[in-house]
Amino acid sequence: EDQVTQSPEALRLQEGESSSLNCSYTVSGLRGLFWYRQDPGKGPEFLFTLYSAGEEKEKERLKATLTKKESFLHITAPKPEDSATYLCAVRSNRDDKIIFGKGTRLHILP
Amino acid sequence: DGGITQSPKYLFRKEGQNVTLSCEQNLNHDAMYWYRQDPGQGLRLIYYSQIVNDFQKGDIAEGYSVSREKKESFPLTVTSAQKNPTAFYLCASTPNRDYEKLFFGSGTQLSVL
Numbered sequence: 001e002d003q004v005t006q007s008p009e010a011l012r013l014q015e016g017e018s019s020s021l022n023c024s025y026t027v028s029g030l031r032g033l034f035w036y037r038q039d040p041g042k043g044p045e046f047l048f049t050l051y052s053a054g055e056e057k058e059k060e061r062l063k064a065t066l067t068k069k070e071s072f073l074h075i076t077a078p079k080p081e082d083s084a085t086y087l088c089a090v091r092s093n094r095d096d097k098i099i100f101g102k103g104t105r106l107h108i109l110p
Numbered sequence: 111d112g113g114i115t116q117s118p119k120y121l122f123r124k125e126g127q128n129v130t131l132s133c134e135q136n137l138n139h140d141a142m143y144w145y146r147q148d149p150g151q152g153l154r155l156i157y158y159s160q161i162v163n164d165f166q167k168g169d170i171a172e173g174y175s176v177s178r179e180k181k182e183s184f185p186l187t188v189t190s191a192q193k194n195p196t197a198f199y200l201c202a203s204t205p206n207r208d209y210e211k212l213f214f215g216s217g218t219q220l221s222v223l
Contacts, residue, residue, distance in 0.1 A: 004152070009150070031210070032210045034210065034211070034212075036212075041198075041216075041217065041219075042216055042217065043114075043116075043200050043202075043214030043215050043216050043217050044153075044200070044212070044214050045214070046211050046212065046213075049210055049211065087152070087153070089153075091210055096158070096160070096207055097155055097158075097168070097169075098155075098210070098212065099152075100145075100152035100153040100154075101152050102150060102151055102152045103152065
């Protein structure tokens with residue numbers, strides 16, 4: 001069964017304190033791994049798609065990396081506006097469904 | 111501006127009542143999706159549609175129904191058979207079944223009175 005596990009569930013950081021969020025996955029043939037950002041009461045906003053091990057994508061203070069078993073979302077020198085829930089999702093070659101993890105709630109303290 | 115519009119933002123359901131959540135998109139996307147999100151939980155797929163007049167059940171379709179009579183509209187009905195309907199409902203779309211990036215609406219919070 002395809003599965004996505006994110007850790008930690010919640011993370012509190014001081015402004016400027018870099019850290020990483022983890023997304024572990026098991027899937028029968030990875031078609032793509034996705035990162036989304038979700039603000040409270042809003043729909044998720046797309047950040048990155050990663051397709052193969054070794055691939056990296058960057059956007060401002062965020063960098064996503066991918067291995068054969070997990071993905072990391074690195075946050076460098078975060079600001080309070082980076083506070084949000086970050087969702088990881090995978091899509092397998094087997095069907096059209098996209099499976100989401102439970103997310104990591106990130107809170108950046110000023 | 112192109113996008114996905116969900117309405118209403120907040121909805122309350124009485125016992126035994128059916129309610130319908132609206133989802134409209136002007137992105138000319140073929141595929142549309144309904145997800146349910148519970149606090150501290152990931153998004154779970156309810157129904158999806160790859161083309162007009164066709165739709166498939168997702169992982170938690172029981173107690174829900176949908177229709178896709180027009181390309182731009184994909185309404186979700188929460189029936190009285192859904193015993194625990196309180197959740198945040200998200201509609202999403204993609205240009206076609208092979209496009210991975212999901213475009214989401216702003217969601218509808220459904221609560222039971």
